Amino acid sequence: MSRIRAAFWDPSGARYSIPTYPWQMAPPHLLTLRQLAARGLRPAGQGVQAQILWRSRRYRAPGGVRAAYLYDVRFALPKRTPSPAQLAALDKANTARRTCPTCLRDAGYVLPRHLGTCLDCAEERAA
Structure with missing residues (x-):
């Protein structure tokens, strides 16, 4: 050793x-x-x-x-299995994290917190 x-x-x-x-x-x-x-x-x-x-x-x-x-x-x-209500709550929370507050569409990814919007809206705002 x-x-x-x-x-x-x-x-x-x-x-x-x-x-x-x-x-x-x-x-x-x-x-x-x-x-x-x-x-x-x-x-x-x-x-x-x-x-x-x-x-x-x-x-x-x-x-x-x-x-x-x-x-x-x-x-x-x-491991514990989540209940249907817990799965629904997680789905709702993740949908909220992906929805852009500016254009109100699902970006398909979690929005960057430092931008607060989707990348397309942030790019339009910067231009």
């Missing part, structure tokens, strides 16, 4: 207060939120069970160290 990976190896949680693993070395039953979502699961109220730490020069994380939090798949539950 390299020195960098050894610095983040703490399965007992003595150093980082929760079990910590280097990149790609976590047990298979611990998954990130995205991995749970890909399987159609949700954490179901459980707290963070462990974390993965790795060094990154790409992002301006404190100390150049990034973290991914892990949840136990054994305690996860299936």
Whole structure:
């Protein structure tokens, strides 16, 4: 194991207060939120069970160290399905975000907040 990976190896949680693993070395039953979502699961109220730490020069994380939090798949539950009323409310809200207040047509995309109108109306106003 390299020195960098050894610095983040703490399965007992003595150093980082929760079990910590280097990149790609976590047990298979611990998954990130995205991995749970890909399987159609949700954490179901459980707290963070462990974390993965790795060094990154790409992002301006404190100390150049990034973290991914892990949840136990054994305690996860299936995702909730929205009710028809919730789906209708979401559809109505998304339609409002796509409707231009100037020309009153559905732009087909979410309007930029800094413009407040569709791109065509903003272009006409700028010209």
